[in-house]
Amino acid sequence: MARTSIYDRISEKRLAAEALARQQAEEAANAPALVIEPEPVTVLALQPARNELKIAGLALLMPQGFNFRDIDTTLEKDGHPxxxxxxxxxxxxxxxLQRSAELYVGNLRKHHPDVTIVRQRDCxxxxxxxxxxxxVFTADQERRHGRATSxxxxxxxxxxxxxxxxSTVINPDLPALASWLIDFDDMLSDIVAC
Incomplete structure (x- = not known):
């Protein structure tokens, strides 16, 4: 019984693998195309005249006729603002959108001339x-990281x-705030209409 060389056996395995790959490619080409439709995104409408704040489980309703314009607040996590x-x-x-981002950055530069844009993305x-x-920018001798979504x-x-x-701004060097930007994005993705 003659045994083939190792090179012949390697060559046979390679030829078999190539034949199998060709067969799978032909089957995939002849199979009906499966089109995956993206789930529709619900667009939420702003209702400028309907405003309330929920703080510590308490809902504060704004009187009729008062429209939301700006909210600036400081949250705290483990004692860090x-x-x-x-x-x-x-x-x-x-x-x-692009022009609104340029205007936002221009306004930032008025208050923080050292601001550096780290990333800009569509979402x-x-x-x-x-x-x-x-x-990123420096405030009170400390580094700050900001994210604004518009x-x-x-x-x-x-x-x-x-x-x-x-938008949000944090001191990125604090371990307690290491996951805040992820939490911030999750919070924005969970916005619901009331």
């Missing part, structure tokens, strides 16, 4: 296309087009 802001303005017809905010900007919300039921922005 986290700045949180939400802003809303009517959006002029020509305002784009969603309340189901609307948005842009997220990460930046959207332009199209009009619904006769309301006007709105610019909506949610």
């Amino acid at each position: 986290v700045t949180f802001s939400a802003k809303r303005r009517p959006a002029p017809e020509g305002l784009t 969603l905010l309340a189901g609307s296309p948005a842009i997220s900007v990460d930046y 959207a332009i919300i199209d009009p619904v039921n006769g309301s006007e087009r709105q610019w909506f922005s949610v």
